[in-house]
Amino acid sequence: MRTIGIISDTHGLLRPEAEQRLAGVAHIIHAGDIGRAELIARLGRIAPVTAIRGNIDTSDWARAYPDTRTVQLEGRSFHVVHDVHDLEIDPATSGIDVVIYGHSHRARVETRDGVLYLNPGSAGPRRFKLPITLAILEVSAGGLSPVIHDLGSG
Numbered sequence: 001m002r003t004i005g006i007i008s009d010t011h012g013l014l015r016p017e018a019e020q021r022l023a024g025v026a027h028i029i030h031a032g033d034i035g036r037a038e039l040i041a042r043l044g045r046i047a048p049v050t051a052i053r054g055n056i057d058t059s060d061w062a063r064a065y066p067d068t069r070t071v072q073l074e075g076r077s078f079h080v081v082h083d084v085h086d087l088e089i090d091p092a093t094s095g096i097d098v099v100i101y102g103h104s105h106r107a108r109v110e111t112r113d114g115v116l117y118l119n120p121g122s123a124g125p126r127r128f129k130l131p132i133t134l135a136i137l138e139v140s141a142g143g144l145s146p147v148i149h150d151l152g153s154g
Contacts, residue, residue, distance in 0.1 A: 008030065029078065032054025077096050098115070134149055
């Protein structure tokens with residue numbers, strides 16, 4: 001079994017609690033609204049990172065990141081898009097196992113047409129009264145096991 005850390009909407013803030021929770025994962029996926037280029041470098045000290053840009057990632061450094069990305073990890077196909085409403089493919093007919101997205105700042109885990117849709121919520125500055133969260137996805141031959149982790153009151 002391997003673990004993948006899923007994070008989104010950091011808006012330039014990488015909390016120590018997020019770094020601690022991600023320690024030991026095999027790979028990290030950042031679903032956009034990174035906020036600062038150096039944040040990805042810090043995540044990269046934990047594990048290899050796949051990242052896309054979100055709607056706030058408009059500075060020159062953000063051009064290095066695509067709007068969407070499909071990546072193969074642990075024998076599964078992951079499609080990453082910041083806002084799920086911008087999804088331009090049908091994951092169920094495209095061989096996608098997992099859709100990773102952010103934008104809403106609300107953690108969500110659901111399966112539709114055999115595809116896991118996972119929003120880790122927001123790990124950055126608190127918005128409204130929403131919890132500060134990220135997700136850990138365990139990938140094994142037996143399936144996918146996502147867990148949303150609350151990073152505390154921060």
